[in-house]
Amino acid sequence: MQKELHVGRLSSRRHWTNVLTRYTVGVGGAAVIGAITLIFAYLLWVVAPILLPADIEAPTEYQLNDREAALMDVSENGEVMFRIGNDGVVEFFSIEDGRGLAAYDLKLDITRAQRVSPLVDTYALLDKDNNLLFIKADYIVNFVDGQRRLSPQLSFPFSNRSIPMGDIEHFDVQLADDDLVIAGVNGGQLALTRYKNTELGYPLPGSSQISLMSTVTAKHVFLGPRNQWIYLLDDAGNIDVLSIKSLQRVTRLYQGSLASGDANITAVAPLLGRYSLITGDDRGRIVQWSALVNADETRFAAIRSFDVESPVVQLVTEPRRKGFLSLADNGELSLLYPTSGRLLDQRMSDLTAATPIAVAPRSNLLIAPKSDGRVMTYGLDNEHPEISWGALWAKVWYEGYDEPIYSWQSSSADNDFEPKFSLAPLAFGTIKAAFYALLFAVPIALMGAVYTAYFMAPAMRALVKPGIEIMAALPTVILGFLGGLWLAPIIEANLSSVLSIFVFLPIGLFLFALGWSALPDKWINATSGWYGLIVTPLILFSVYLAFLYGPFFENAFFDGDSRAWFLEVLGLNYDQRNALVVGIVMGLAVIPTIFSIAEDAVYAVPDHLVRGSLALGATPWQTLVKVVLLTASPGIFSAVMIGMGRAVGETMIVLMATGNTPLMDFNIFEGMRTFAANIAVELPESEVDSSHYRILFLAALVLFLFTFVINTVAEVVRQRLRQRYGSL
Known part of the structure; x- marks a missing residue:
């Protein structure tokens, strides 16, 4: 009689639990993908306007009354046109429909008008008698019966009295803070007038004047930055630059030509x-x-x-x-x-x-x-x-x-x-910070993970692993605070001692290992798995010796000043908050992540693989290298890449433990500025929709794409490692 095989059906409760779990996980995964897509789309939406081309739009024509203009300008808000006629009539027009809003007759014959640099509403007018008059266009906003009304007015910023300029052909005027300078030229003759402690709305104070000859027959005159110097040019491109910080001591800064070839x-x-x-x-x-x-x-x-x-x-x-x-x-x-x-x-x-x-x-x-x-x-x-x-x-x-x-x-x-x-210094700083952090964290985290999972006694592992994983919960702002305000000054004051640790610690561990190997086997076997606890006092003692004898090494090898030696001999400048501090502090933040994932990967290697290797005559170290690490390599690689992602995106530690200076120097003793820290510092202060604002979002987009590409490549490599070594 043929036996029938009956497959038991799942209970209704378990069935619906499985269905609910499957859909919940699916919805959660879709939500994560959707969130990432939305983040990318939003970043791209903010950045996109900087990619749009500029455009000079088609002209709009206004037919105003027939008057030849010496100068035409527009109000700050773009609502009013402002015209200064050669006949001295100043008019305001609506830019919406060209209708007249106000008009003033200065009763002057104006030969030239220009803005008073760097102001946009104050003007200097030169009449046919070479008298200079300052005027100011004011735009008063009032609300009448709830309606906004803009009333343009003409005022005199200093007084309505003109300033005699003498015989001049060209002039320039600049108000730098409270320093007003008027420059006039006639051929090679330069006349300068300076008014100190000038304030708009008050009469001009007493002036100082000077007249001197230039080496060029000036057709162009421009006052330089903050009235510190003056440019004089002729039609051939010859230029004469004079320092006018003090009119009592005018000196020539430069004389040459700006012409290119025979043009x-x-x-x-x-x-x-x-x-x-x-x-x-x-x-x-x-x-x-x-x-x-x-x-x-x-x-x-x-x-x-x-x-x-x-x-x-x-x-x-x-x-x-x-x-x-x-x-x-x-x-x-x-x-x-x-x-x-x-x-x-x-x-x-x-x-x-x-x-x-x-x-x-x-x-x-x-x-x-x-x-x-x-x-x-x-x-x-x-x-x-x-x-x-x-x-x-x-x-x-x-x-x-x-x-x-x-x-x-x-x-x-x-x-x-x-x-x-x-963005190059920010990208460089991001890579530099991540490099030094991983240089410190990866060896410690991976070797600690291998030792904890493969060699450490179970009782000790039960304490060590949770303790290190709890470190991941430390707020990075606390680590950054300690790094910037506590650790950085210690390293600066004891640089030679800190560097001596890299000498004392390896030598001490090596000597201890030689001595330990000479002990009887029964002592070694009795303490198997507790080596980490045994060497802890040795590590602390090595650090103590490094700080004790650090000044001796500084005097012996660095001529008594290690920072000066690095600068003079190696050309390495030293900043208190530098990549060394960031590497140590950020490394402490990254170690728990790398350690936890890598330790789980090593510990999860099946026991039968380890026992089989040992049964075939392999030593524990050979088994570790040839079997355990290869089998755990996908997890170890993932741990390193996740740690790298954490280091690349870290903000507060880099912000607080470095000088936050955008340098492109791989010097470990100098700071850097990263994408994340730069965004955190500057985004709250940037003007919305400005170029600065959008470039910060572009930096965020670059950081997003960088981590996305790195994680994608890491996942591909991890899958290949899993396919290759997962069947061991």
Whole structure:
């Protein structure tokens, strides 16, 4: 009779438990994947605008009353157009529909008008008698019956009295803090007037004046940064730079030429901050010249150039950024930005060299009046001109630097600062911090895991393993605090002693091992598995000896000052908060993670593999190397990669235990700045949707992709190791 095999069915409760568990795990896994996808999508959404191209939009035309303009400008909020006529009439117009809002008659014949640098609402007017008058455009906002009303007004920032300038052809005015300087030139004659302790809204104080001859027949005059020097140029490109910190002691800083080959310079303008001049020539080449000043000399370097193909007839700079526009003789407008080295956009126009062009304070509009009363405005969609692949990852030649460098410096106390957004130092710092942390953590964690799982006595393992795993719960802010405020000063004061540990400890352990091997076998076997506890006093004693004899080694090998020796002999600078401190402290944070996973992997190796190897005559060490480690290699590799991910993404320890300086130097005695620490420090202070804000999100995206790629590669390697050694 054939026997039937009956398979028992699961109980209804167990069946539904399994179904619920399966779907719960599935939903949880999908939620994790969805969360990661959403994080990636959000980062990409914030970063995407910096990838969009700039655009000079099609012009909008306004037909105003027929008046020839000496200057045309736009209010800060972009709602009002402001025109100064050659006949002295100052008018305000709505930019929405071109209707007149206010008008003032100064009863002057104006020959030239310009902004008072670096202000955007204060202007200097030169009349036909060479008298200089300052005016200010005010935009008063009122609310009447709940309706917002903007009332433009004209005021005199100092007084309504003009300043006689004498016989001058060109002039420049700059207000740096409370230092107002007026410069006028007539051929080679330069006249300077300085007003100290100047305040808007009050009459000008007493002045100091000087008149001197320049070596060039100046056709262009520009006051330099903070009124420290002055640039004088002629039509041939010859330049004379004078130091005017004190009008009683004017000195020549530089004399030379900014001309390139046989090209003729046709336009010159200073960039924001006035550390650089841009020149355009009749070959369509635009060059940025930066003043390089040091204790020995002052020189000008052509740090970058652009080619717009047609002869340049006018250069117009942005009032609050380093960008500028060029106008070619064929009417082509070009939008450029020096730091990123980009020609952003071009558009044909009917503007000429005589058109008084201006860029709005927010750099979102270009305004150009015509001689027949028409006004043309060009929208500038140019939110993030500072960003390019080269600006983020390549060396950039910044103003005032002798050569191109990698640099991250997102802000400064000066409004004329040139932002430096290189991500290379942050990527380098992230790799450097992770490298030194893993250099400290991986050997200790892996060897400790192998010893704990394979050699340690079970009673001791029951205490050691939970103790190390509890270390993973220590807040990293506490570790960073201890590293920066406690450990860093100790290492700085006892550097030679700390380095001596790497001599005393190996020698001490080696000598102890030799002595231990000479003991009777019954003593060795009786203490098997407790070696870790036995050598603990030896480790502490070796550290004590290192600190005791550290000063002796410092005197014997480092001429009494180890930090000075490293600097003079090896060229290694020493900072108190450095990569050595980060390596030790972050290593302590990473050790529990690597140790726990690796120890579990080694301990999980089947006993029959170990016993079989020993039965075949292999020694315990041979069994460990040939069987246990190979079988556990997928888990050990995973432990190291997870530890690496922890080190790469660590924030608080790096933030508190390093100088947080974005250096590109692998010197273990200097600090670094990582992606994570930089985001933590700067994101709360960044302006939402600014270039700085989006670049911080780009750094987060780079960090996200870096860890994703590393983890993906690690998983592929782990699976291959598992396939190869999992069947042992």
